[in-house]
Amino acid sequence: MKPKTLVKSECANYNRSDGSCWPTGDECLIRTGHRCGYFETCVLPLADQPSPKDDPKLQKQRAEARTAYHDKHGIVSATKIDKRPECPDCGSILPAGRKYGRCDSCRKAHDREITRQRVRDHRNNAVGV
Numbered sequence: 001m002k003p004k005t006l007v008k009s010e011c012a013n014y015n016r017s018d019g020s021c022w023p024t025g026d027e028c029l030i031r032t033g034h035r036c037g038y039f040e041t042c043v044l045p046l047a048d049q050p051s052p053k054d055d056p057k058l059q060k061q062r063a064e065a066r067t068a069y070h071d072k073h074g075i076v077s078a079t080k081i082d083k084r085p086e087c088p089d090c091g092s093i094l095p096a097g098r099k100y101g102r103c104d105s106c107r108k109a110h111d112r113e114i115t116r117q118r119v120r121d122h123r124n125n126a127v128g129v
Contacts, residue, residue, distance in 0.1 A: 001061035003030055003039075003069040010043050010062075035073050044069065051092055056105075060091030 007014050007030045013022045021028050021036075029036040047062035070076070085094045089106040102110055 001065040003065045003072075006043060006062060006065040007031070007039065010046055011039060012042070013038055030069075033072075039069075048093070051090070056090045056092070059093070060086075063091075 007028060008016070011028075011030075014028060015022055019028055019031060020026060023038075030039055044066045047059065047066040049059065049062075051057065051059040085099055086092065087094060087101075087103040087106050089102055089110070092103050094101065094103060101107060
């Protein structure tokens with residue numbers, strides 16, 4: 001997701017009818033390639049919020065938009081310095097204290113798949129005896 005897309009979907013000040021900013025009436029600063037204080041303080045922190053269950057990849061997309069915005073404007077953030085581990089399946093941030101592995105929902109699905117494979121292999125080997 002690009003920062004412009006994040007503005008269109010999440011920014012409360014974005015006027016969808018003409019692409020302007022509600023408080024100023026001017027064109028959206030993000031769309032013109034400039035920094036926006038409201039966007040940095042209110043919209044970018046959404047990347048740290050967990051994804052809703054109906055859209056598990058949303059957090060990762062928001063984080064990509066935040067990274068692109070920070071890279072474009074040369075902003076060094078705490079998340080770049082202190083990178084928190086992510087789930088390899090859905091990309092959500094792992095709970096505190098967990099350095100590797102998967103988030104709880106992906107871990108359960110992964111464990112089920114590993115068990116299925118182990119039982120399948122056991123059955124295939126048992127039939128050939």
